[in-house]
Amino acid sequence: MHNPQLNKHGELQHLLTIDGLPRDVLIAILDTAAPFTEVAEREVKKLPLLRGKSIFNLFFENSTRTRTTFEIAAKRLSADVVNLNVSTSSTAKGESLLDTVDNLCAMQADMFVVRHAASGAPFLIAQHLQTTGRDHIHVVNAGDGRHAHPTQGLLDMYTIRHYKRDFSNLTVAIVGDVLHSRVARSQISALTTLGVPEVRVIGPKTLLPTEVERLGVRVFHDIREGLKGVDVVMMLRLQNERMNGALLPTPQEFYKVWGLTAEKLALAKPDAIVMHPGPMNRGVEIDSSVADGAQAVILPQVTFGIAVRMAVMSMLAGQQGGNK
C-alpha cells in the first residue's frame, strides 16, 4: 500500500506518524539532525536552507514546548514563521479546518505544523492538499489526539542514540499513562522499527490500551518488576485533561504506586537514562530528585528536539516532488 507520507521517489512528503515509515527514513532523519545540533553554538544561529519559505504553526490545542521548538527550528532555518492562535481565530467563528487551510494556502504557505485534539486532523489536511494538487505544501504532525506525535518520538530516538549509541541491545521501558498518550504510540513504533529487542510498557490496567501487546511490547503491571535491568526509562505525563471517568484514585495514590522515585530507579541498570516528554508533574509520575538527578536527560531532549525538527523540515522542503 502506498504510504501517504512518502512521495513517488520514496522521500518524505509529510510527517504524520512514525507508524509505517521505513527504518532507513528514520535513520536518515536522525543522521540529518546530528549536524544541526552544532548550529546552536555559532555566532549566527541560522542556516539559509528555508529562506523565503512560509511555515504556519496551526495549534488547535495548547502547547508551549512543542510550538516554541518548532518555531525556533524554523527560524534557525531562516523560514518565516506565522503562529496562529486558534482560540482567537476564524475557527472560533465557525470556519472549518479545511477552509482555514485553503485560506492559508492562498497566503502562499509552504508548510503547516499542526496540532489538533482530533486524531487524524493532520492526515485530513495532507489528503486535502493532495487531492487539490498542492503537492508542494507539506504537513508536519505536531500531535493529534491520542494518535501520534512523531517529532517527539524522533527526538526521543535521537536522545537514546546519543547516550546509548546503538538500539540493537537495549531494553526500554515506557511508564505510565499509555492509554491517553500519543507520545507512547510514536515511541513504540519508532523503537520497534529501529530494532530495539525489548520494549516494555508499565502501567495500571486502566491506563494501558486493550491488547497493547499486539504492538510488540512486554506488559508489566508492577513497576518494580518492569524496571529491572532496563537501559532507558521513558516516563509519560499523567494526562489529567484527557481523563473521563474514574480511571484513577488520586494523583497522590498514583505517585505512591507508579511515580518514579530514586528507590525504584535503582532497579534499572546503573547507567540507565530517564526521559520525559514534558510537561512534568513532579510528585505525580516523577519525583523531583529523579527529574533533577544525574540520570535525567529531560532537558537535553528539548535541545535535541530543535535539531530533529530542523532535520524534518529541511528534508520535507528539500524533496524533489515538492520542487517540481
Added chain:
Amino acid sequence: MQRLDAEALFQTLVEQMRPHVSPATALVGIHTGGVWLAERLHRALGLTQPPGSIDVSFYRDDFGSKGLHPQPKRTDIPFDVEGAHVIIVDDVLYTGRTTRAAINELFDFGRPAQVELAVLVDRGGRELPIAARYCALTLPQPLPASQSLQLETDTAGALTLRLIDA
C-alpha cells in the same frame, strides 16, 4: 589527459603556501577531500591552530532543486574566526559554488581578517568570480562536465586523484 600525481601536487601546494602562512594561520577543509588535504597541510606547514572542516550541505544554492544531501557531515570550526587568517582548502576547484557556500558558512562563525583559497587542482568551468590564491595545477583545458575529478586517500593518508567518467 596527463596522469595526475596527487602527492607531487601536494608538495607543490605546500611550497606555494609556506612563505605566506604563520603558525596562527587557520585551515578549513571542505568535506571530504578538502578535509584530508587540510590535515596533511596542517602537519606539513607546522601550523598550531587545529584545522577546521566545513560541510556546505546547508549552504548550497541548489537546495531548492536538488534537496538536502542525504548524509550531511558536521561542520567543525575549532578556532575563533573573529580576526583570523583563514585558508579554505578544497581538492578540486570547479564552478566556485562550493567555495561561495563555504565562505558564507564561515562568516556565520565570525568576521575573519582574511580569507584565501587553496586547491590541489583547478579544473576550469567557473560560474562565479572566484579564484584560488594557491593552486598546484591549473588544467590547460577545462574538463568536460561529464567527468569528475576526485581525491582519494588510503589508510596511510597517501593521496591519489581519480578521473571518473559519468
